[in-house]
Amino acid sequence: MSIFPPKERLWWNEPIERSEVLWIGLAFVWAMIMFAMMPFWHLSGGQNLSNEAYRVVPEAYGQKVEAAAAKYKVGEDKASGLPIVRPPVGGDAYMLGRTYEWWPILELVKGQSYRLHLSSMDMMHGFSLQPVNINIQVHPDYEHVLTLTPTTSGEFTIVCNEFCGIGHHVMTGKIRVVDK
Amino acid sequence: MTATNEFRVCPDTGFRVHLPAEALMKVNAVAAVVFLLIGGIFGLLVALTRWPAVHLLPADLFYMALTAHGTDILLVWVIFFEVAVLYFASSVLLNCRLATPKLAWLAFALMMIGALFANYVIVIGQASVMFTSYVPMRAHPLFYLGLILFAVGALIACGVFFGTLVIAKRERTYEGSIPLVTFGAMVAAIIAVFTIASGAVILIPTLLWSVGIVSYIDPLLYKVIWWGMGHSSQQINVSAQIAIWYAIAAILFGAKPLSEKVSRGAFLLYILFLQIASAHHLLVEPGLSSEYKIWNTSYAMYLAVLASMIHGLTVPGAIEAAQRKKGYNKGLFEWLRKAPWGNPVFSGMFLSLVLFGFLGGITGVTMGVEQINLIIHNTIYVVGHFHGTVAVGTTLAFMAVSYFVVPFLWQKELVMPGLAKWQPYLFGIGMGFVAVFQMGAGTLGVPRRHWDMSFADAVLKFDFSAAAYLMMALAGIFSVIGSIGALAYILIMVGTILFGEPKRAAAKAPAPAQPSAAESVRHGSAGTLEVPGTFVLALVFLTTFVLYYYVNWKYLSELWLMK
Numbered sequence: 001m002s003i004f005p006p007k008e009r010l011w012w013n014e015p016i017e018r019s020e021v022l023w024i025g026l027a028f029v030w031a032m033i034m035f036a037m038m039p040f041w042h043l044s045g046g047q048n049l050s051n052e053a054y055r056v057v058p059e060a061y062g063q064k065v066e067a068a069a070a071k072y073k074v075g076e077d078k079a080s081g082l083p084i085v086r087p088p089v090g091g092d093a094y095m096l097g098r099t100y101e102w103w104p105i106l107e108l109v110k111g112q113s114y115r116l117h118l119s120s121m122d123m124m125h126g127f128s129l130q131p132v133n134i135n136i137q138v139h140p141d142y143e144h145v146l147t148l149t150p151t152t153s154g155e156f157t158i159v160c161n162e163f164c165g166i167g168h169h170v171m172t173g174k175i176r177v178v179d180k
Numbered sequence: 181m182t183a184t185n186e187f188r189v190c191p192d193t194g195f196r197v198h199l200p201a202e203a204l205m206k207v208n209a210v211a212a213v214v215f216l217l218i219g220g221i222f223g224l225l226v227a228l229t230r231w232p233a234v235h236l237l238p239a240d241l242f243y244m245a246l247t248a249h250g251t252d253i254l255l256v257w258v259i260f261f262e263v264a265v266l267y268f269a270s271s272v273l274l275n276c277r278l279a280t281p282k283l284a285w286l287a288f289a290l291m292m293i294g295a296l297f298a299n300y301v302i303v304i305g306q307a308s309v310m311f312t313s314y315v316p317m318r319a320h321p322l323f324y325l326g327l328i329l330f331a332v333g334a335l336i337a338c339g340v341f342f343g344t345l346v347i348a349k350r351e352r353t354y355e356g357s358i359p360l361v362t363f364g365a366m367v368a369a370i371i372a373v374f375t376i377a378s379g380a381v382i383l384i385p386t387l388l389w390s391v392g393i394v395s396y397i398d399p400l401l402y403k404v405i406w407w408g409m410g411h412s413s414q415q416i417n418v419s420a421q422i423a424i425w426y427a428i429a430a431i432l433f434g435a436k437p438l439s440e441k442v443s444r445g446a447f448l449l450y451i452l453f454l455q456i457a458s459a460h461h462l463l464v465e466p467g468l469s470s471e472y473k474i475w476n477t478s479y480a481m482y483l484a485v486l487a488s489m490i491h492g493l494t495v496p497g498a499i500e501a502a503q504r505k506k507g508y509n510k511g512l513f514e515w516l517r518k519a520p521w522g523n524p525v526f527s528g529m530f531l532s533l534v535l536f537g538f539l540g541g542i543t544g545v546t547m548g549v550e551q552i553n554l555i556i557h558n559t560i561y562v563v564g565h566f567h568g569t570v571a572v573g574t575t576l577a578f579m580a581v582s583y584f585v586v587p588f589l590w591q592k593e594l595v596m597p598g599l600a601k602w603q604p605y606l607f608g609i610g611m612g613f614v615a616v617f618q619m620g621a622g623t624l625g626v627p628r629r630h631w632d633m634s635f636a637d638a639v640l641k642f643d644f645s646a647a648a649y650l651m652m653a654l655a656g657i658f659s660v661i662g663s664i665g666a667l668a669y670i671l672i673m674v675g676t677i678l679f680g681e682p683k684r685a686a687a688k689a690p691a692p693a694q695p696s697a698a699e700s701v702r703h704g705s706a707g708t709l710e711v712p713g714t715f716v717l718a719l720v721f722l723t724t725f726v727l728y729y730y731v732n733w734k735y736l737s738e739l740w741l742m743k
Binding site for chain 1: 239240243273308309310314316317354355356357358359360361398399400426427429430431434435436437438439440441442443444462463464465466467468469470474478481482483485486489490493494497498545549550551553554555556557558559623624625627628629630631632635637638639640641642644645710711712714715718722725726729733736737739740741742743
């Protein structure tokens with residue numbers, strides 16, 4: 001019994017039940033398949049998070065985002081007053097998170113790739129793009145660069161899904177994806 | 181060496197109980213239940229706020245309550261209970277005096293003071309930083325100090341456990357190897373030491389940072405080390421709860437492990453690999469390589485998952501073998517049908533086993549896939565997953581064993597046996613559906629740790645689908661049911677301790693006497709499956725696992741392209 005010392009002193013010499021051997025074999029094969037899936041998806045899948053990241057001082061990052069916004073601004077959102085920025089196709093798109101907004105609004109073209117830069121000016125934030133449901137952690141002091149290709153068009157909301165303070169639940173942003 | 185009058189012999193079970201150990205088990209168990217009540221009330225307040233139609237608390241109180249709920253349940257309740265389990269598994273099961281009871285009392289005092297500090301500073305609103313307290317968000321220094329004191333206390337308690345193992349060996353209080361249950365508890369204690377070391381490495385500098393002595397803590401570094409504590413501490417739970425499953429199988433059925441070698445080997449895999457996997461929380465962070473993420477998140481090629489799947493077969497397998505030996509041999513499942521479903525020790529344990537596997541285990545592995553985490557990270561799916569592990573797995577297993585341990589320690593009859601019969605079902609099914617509906621809502625993108633999914637005060641609005649609202653409402657309804665189950669447990673335990681009748685002489689619980697030599701002879705015939713029912717259940721589990729895993733890959737493949 002499991003609450004007493006094993007009856008057989010040399011318990012490691014006991015034979016193993018056949019059902020156990022079979023199950024261990026099955027479970028081991030399944031473990032190896034699962035382990036192989038992640039590298040496999042890196043080679044042939046379309047959804048892998050980039051590992052490209054740089055240390056960055058928040059103020060310096062903020063200046064980069066503002067410079068890009070000034071250069072590629074195409075309008076202003078009436079409700080929020082946020083600039084709408086249309087980065088060059090294939091080029092760099094910058095976004096920052098700070099308590100409690102995502103800045104600026106980006107306008108992307110469906111089917112085109114962008115190098116999206118993400119960082120935070122203060123707390124940790126959660127970039128959660130809805131309703132497509134892409135979730136990426138955004139740190140201060142780290143600039144994360146990923147290549148993103150929207151495959152659907154419309155208006156998408158960025159919700160903050162890392163607790164960042166008392167106004168966390170009003171922290172939203174937008175990405176618009178246009179067909180052309 | 182030890183005065184005999186320091187021991188009593190339990191009339192029901194025949195265990196010799198070291199009285200100083202008994203007192204320590206009692207205080208730790210009582211502290212655990214008190215913090216389950218406190219943490220549970222905060223949990224219910226959180227649930228009633230996230231139920232959109234109720235939306236009970238204002239934002240500041242919601243984030244306060246959420247921090248308290250996480251701290252009290254994930255840390256305080258489980259660790260106090262585990263300390264009691266460690267003392268039981270060493271002192272009672274090895275028939276040995278507890279090492280240094282004075283130090284054990286010091287451990288208890290430190291844990292209690294730490295827990296009270298943390299709770300005080302959270303409740304006055306100075307530490308609404310969530311249980312994880314990610315820098316650069318800053319809490320009152322007393323919060324970090326409380327957690328550190330609690331951890332030091334827990335570390336001393338682990339030391340008392342190891343000391344007791346040494347004494348038992350030296351004084352030859354048992355023959356041969358330590359029992360499997362004690363072995364499992366030892367694995368929990370080893371993981372606990374690793375966990376607490378990680379906690380010290382990050383919480384001490386953070387405490388210094390909160391008072392201005394240290395000027396900067398890297399947010400990524402903080403997260404990596406913090407989860408060395410945060411994730412591993414849940415692996416203490418896994419090891420402890422599996423040791424409890426084995427213990428209950430032995431106590432109720434006289435079950436012996438199918439093979440000691442396999443079960444102990446699986447526990448050994450836990451020691452080697454289970455405490456990694458902090459990367460489960462870091463899969464969508466910048467600045468970490470995919471190689472690290474893949475290796476760490478898979479517990480080194482899923483070898484710890486393999487270990488859990490082995491326990492998933494051997495625990496019910498041991499019960500099946502014992503039941504078949506008693507003659508419940510008809511068909512595949514007579515052994516299970518004729519199990520004591522009205523006994524909360526059994527029903528709680530078996531529900532814990534099944535729900536932990538299906539709701540906690542499968543989802544944990546799936547969301548721990550580097551790429552699949554992109555569609556799950558920080559959504560309320562994560563919350564659903566760990567209610568599948570910590571609530572219906574660990575907490576339910578602890579509840580189940582309490583129905584044996586509390587009457588045993590206090591020598592009292594259980595009060596309200598009728599309610600006790602239903603309690604595991606109320607809690608298990610209630611919290612099980614909470615987990616399911618939270619995961620459903622998370623799949624639709626609903627964020628965790630979020631006060632208002634309707635974004636009423638946000639400048640840029642967003643509407644979640646009606647289905648997401650429905651899921652959150654259902655999660656709210658079922659958390660009320662689960663809370664009633666938890667409250668019933670607390671009432672029964674407190675009632676038994678305070679008002680229970682002294683135990684009657686006639687043993688009601690089947691005595692776990694050492695089986696005779698004839699009984700321990702192997703049963704069944706060589707070459708056939710000896711536990712066919714369990715094997716079929718295991719195949720159902722594996723099929724569900726494979727299907728669920730690939731359904732999530734399918735969801736992922738429909739996402740925007742990223743590289």
